[in-house]
Amino acid sequence: MTASPPRIGGLDVESWGDPEDPIVLLVGAPERLSGDWRRSVRALVDAGRHVVLAAAFDGDEDASVALRRLLTEIPSRPAIVCADETLPVMAPALAVTGPALASCLVIVAGEGQGVVSPEVEALLTGVPTQVVSRADTLEDAPDRLEAENAALLGFLERQAPREALHYQAGSDPRTLRDALGCFATGVTVVTTLDEAGQPVGLTANSFSSVSLDPPLILFCLARSSTNVERFRQAEHFAINVLHIGQQPTSGVFARSQADRFQDVAWETWDTGAPILSGALASFECGTEQIVEAGDHLVIIGRVTRARFEPRRDPLLYFRGKYRRLHFS
Ligand SMILES: Cc1cc2nc3c(=O)[nH]c(=O)nc-3n(C[C@H](O)[C@H](O)[C@H](O)COP(=O)(O)O)c2cc1C
Known part of the structure; x- marks a missing residue:
């Protein structure tokens, strides 16, 4: 994985993978985005996604505005993956024009968490949303981590499909090989x-x-x-x-x-x-x-x-x- 530290929409971001691939925007809560999440980043990159991580937000009231600016300036409509504690900041950024800003939203909740309040749900109208629960550490459960990553990738494939590559007879043996x-x-x-x-x-x-x-x-x-x-x-x-x-x-x-x-x-x-x-x-x-x-x-x-x-x-x-x- 190669990391670069650019800024988009005035926010520090880190990114991995091929910038030509569809974007997955990871938002907030660095402790949720460390350890096992780093492995999820690798799975996303391997599955042909360009992963952009926006720096953590501390509940600052301008955070939603900053996120909305980031979403408008990001080169293409990303799929968003966000930790549940960041949802109060993320949801207002998607209010009203959410479907134009993001292809879908995955909310990562701690085990036993993840009930989305009606107020937040109203803000997310029109944005396909999925809650996935994630244990704090999956180090001892690699099969479960695999299964959770597969569920995440399955949802992204449905909501933000990658363009399939095509081979045409008589040309491009490299694509046929792939x-x-x-x-x-x-x-x-x-x-x-x-x-x-x-x-x-x-x-x-x-x-x-x-x-x-x-x-x-x-x-x-x-x-x-x-x-x-x-x-x-x-x-x-x-x-x-x-x-x-x-x-x-x-x-x-x-x-x-x-x-x-x-x-x-x-x-x-x-x-x-x-x-x-x-x-x-x-x-x-x-x-x-x-x-x-x-x-x-x-x-x-x-x-x-x-x-x-x-x-x-x-x-x-x-x-x-x-x-x-x-x-x-
Ligand atoms: C994973 C893998 C699979 C390969 N499968 C084949 C194969 O099915 N047929 C083939 O002719 N070469 C295959 N190759 C390439 C040969 O192993 C390679 O060209 C080898 O150097 C040929 O040696 P030779 O020219 O001395 O026979 C494969 C290579 C790798 C790494």
Whole structure:
């Protein structure tokens, strides 16, 4: 996250994320906006929001006027997230012309709080409003924090949707790549032996199951791979599904490096294809079929042997980054 300290409408603000993204304005009560809230800021930025934090207000009677000025000067109609103790200052700033100033309002209330008085409700007429309750600390409850952030993002998506990105056939492969990156995958290391009996392998997330009967799997190999001819010739190969602790291994097998196997433990089973010791799952395969498909080969294998470790979490890959499971 990058922080910059500009002023908007005469108020100090801090901001994070891409200024081109839709704005979420966080207002007031720094103690509510610290700790877990910092993590919410990160979730908002990751979800494509530009987060602007307005400095705390101390009940000064001009605070509503200052906020209203900020709302009129902010570049686009923001979604507002405000702590419940700040509501008496926030609500008058939205009186009458609220819908023109803000796309929606999320009120963050302490547990058991959050009843909006009829007077305040009247000031907020026409502004879609949601109250979310937030425990003072969620440090010991990461799943709950995830769920609260998901609810907040869900409301924002409905009330202030981000513009979807589009790919048009024949142009802009980068956007297509980004669209494909929305499909979360595991990560594997695909291995075989070269003609001299030396192990070769590379990181691949294009692995997929194909058929149970007969037992078939596939992966896609770039024609630009230095190993393309070796896999084309190989009668056998293995797929090693990586667990969360094997991110460094994924890095090694994705970089060009003389001997990718020198620091990993591996063994062989029936065909000689390298099986990485301790992988989450390994599949030994005979090459069944190779389909030429654009700039990749689709390599289909018939599984002859498999082993898996049921108690470890997978290494995941999503939107160009390594990830881990959040929910068990
Ligand atoms: C997470 C991840 C997934 C990848 N998936 C594939 C894949 O499915 N197919 C592929 O050909 N390359 C894939 N790559 C790229 C190769 O691992 C990388 O280009 C590697 O250096 C190829 O080595 P080689 O040319 O020696 O075969 C992936 C890389 C990463 C980091």
